[in-house]
Amino acid sequence: MTPFQTYDIRKLDGFAAVDDCRVVGIATYAIKGPRCEIVTINAFVQCRGVGTALVDAAMSTAIDGGCTRLTLFTTNDNLNAQRFYTRRWFRMATFYPDAMDAVRRIKPGVPATGAHGIPLRDMIEFDMDLKSGGAIRTDVYQAK
Numbered sequence: 682m683t684p685f686q687t688y689d690i691r692k693l694d695g696f697a698a699v700d701d702c703r704v705v706g707i708a709t710y711a712i713k714g715p716r717c718e719i720v721t722i723n724a725f726v727q728c729r730g731v732g733t734a735l736v737d738a739a740m741s742t743a744i745d746g747g748c749t750r751l752t753l754f755t756t757n758d759n760l761n762a763q764r765f766y767t768r769r770w771f772r773m774a775t776f777y778p779d780a781m782d783a784v785r786r787i788k789p790g791v792p793a794t795g796a797h798g799i800p801l802r803d804m805i806e807f808d809m810d811l812k813s814g815g816a817i818r819t820d821v822y823q824a825k
Contacts, residue, residue: 690709718753752806754807776804780803
């Protein structure tokens with residue numbers, strides 16, 4: 682069993698972050714019962730609050746949709762994403778060793794080595810409990 686589901690992102694709902702008529706970020710999500718999964722998130726400019734705005738939009742949508750959990754997956758080599766999500770009240774919920782083998786069966790072009798020269802092997806599921814107040818983030822980093 683794989684820890685993830687495959688999606689056709691062209692069929693997902695999502696958000697675009699726009700600055701001066703230019704798209705600076707996009708995110709897609711899927712809601713299944715009480716869980717909202719951020720499927721893709723891309724900030725095309727860094728350190729300007731784009732990623733935070735996209736996460737906030739997903740969080741608001743999840744809460745409005747009656748979801749109690751906001752989740753996403755990243756890989757073991759993506760240290761920037763791990764730091765980003767942890768600073769925004771996500772918790773590392775589940776570690777899936779060697780999950781990238783399953784990904785490579787679907788997408789054979791996924792490389793064996795990822796960012797920073799780290800072997801690309803595992804997936805990490807991040808999770809936020811929306812019903813316990815985890816979505817109230819007044820004391821966390823706020824992008825400028």
